[in-house]
Amino acid sequence: MWSKNTIRPFWNVIKRATYYTYIIGDDEKISEINKLIKTLVFNQYHVYNMRQPIKIPEHLTPCIFKKHRNKKAKGVDIQMTVDILTNIYQDNLDTIFLVSGDGDYLPVIQEALRKGKQVYLSAFSSGLNEQMVHIVDEFIKLDYIYFKSDDLLKTEKQKGNINREVIK
Numbered sequence: 001m002w003s004k005n006t007i008r009p010f011w012n013v014i015k016r017a018t019y020y021t022y023i024i025g026d027d028e029k030i031s032e033i034n035k036l037i038k039t040l041v042f043n044q045y046h047v048y049n050m051r052q053p054i055k056i057p058e059h060l061t062p063c064i065f066k067k068h069r070n071k072k073a074k075g076v077d078i079q080m081t082v083d084i085l086t087n088i089y090q091d092n093l094d095t096i097f098l099v100s101g102d103g104d105y106l107p108v109i110q111e112a113l114r115k116g117k118q119v120y121l122s123a124f125s126s127g128l129n130e131q132m133v134h135i136v137d138e139f140i141k142l143d144y145i146y147f148k149s150d151d152l153l154k155t156e157k158q159k160g161n162i163n164r165e166v167i168k
Contacts, residue, residue, distance in 0.1 A: 017097075018083065020076045022065040030064050037062035081108050088115050095120065099142075103129030109136060 019037045023029060040060045063083075065075040085108065087093045096112050098105060101123030109132060112119050121132055122140040133139045 015093075017060050018063050019060040020063045020065075020080050022067040022076050024067050024069055030066060034062045034064055037064075077102070077104055081105070084108050085111065088112055088117060094118060097122070099123065101125075101128035101132065103131065106131060106135075113137075 019040070021033075021037075023033055025033075037060050063076075063079060065079070084096060084098075088096075088111065095118040096109075097120045098109070099122045101121075106129065109119050109121070113135065119136045120138045120140065121136040122142050123132070124142045124146075
């Protein structure tokens with residue numbers, strides 16, 4: 001699930017955003033999804049130096065895995081972990097923006113933090129590993145971005161779960 005509002009402008013300059021997913025289907029379906037992901041954009045701004053504006057990519061880079069029916073898919077998780085750790089150790093990044101509540105990413109997040117990287121996490125409350133919320137630099141609950149209903153916000157505020165959209 002993707003929305004332009006998932007990435008917030010001016011927090012960081014995003015040099016690359018990869019959309020990891022898996023699908024059930026043939027090569028034609030994979031190609032179709034690949035093209036669709038490439039059309040998705042996120043909010044990004046130009047960085048200016050003294051002489052010339054620098055255009056930074058605003059499109060997502062797809063990383064699609066084929067999933068077979070009735071089989072558990074771990075290829076996406078493994079590839080994301082490899083890519084994150086590779087970029088951490090090559091010092092290619094300062095910040096990781098992970099959109100997942102899967103507790104399998106706890107060791108990767110901990111390693112990123114240990115290496116001095118910032119980690120922003122976005123996830124829906126359903127399926128969220130609560131330990132992740134407490135160790136990242138910033139947590140954004142996606143429920144309020146994608147399901148902005150007055151009833152949801154009112155209920156969560158009454159429970160004391162939120163006092164703003166971004167939760168630390």
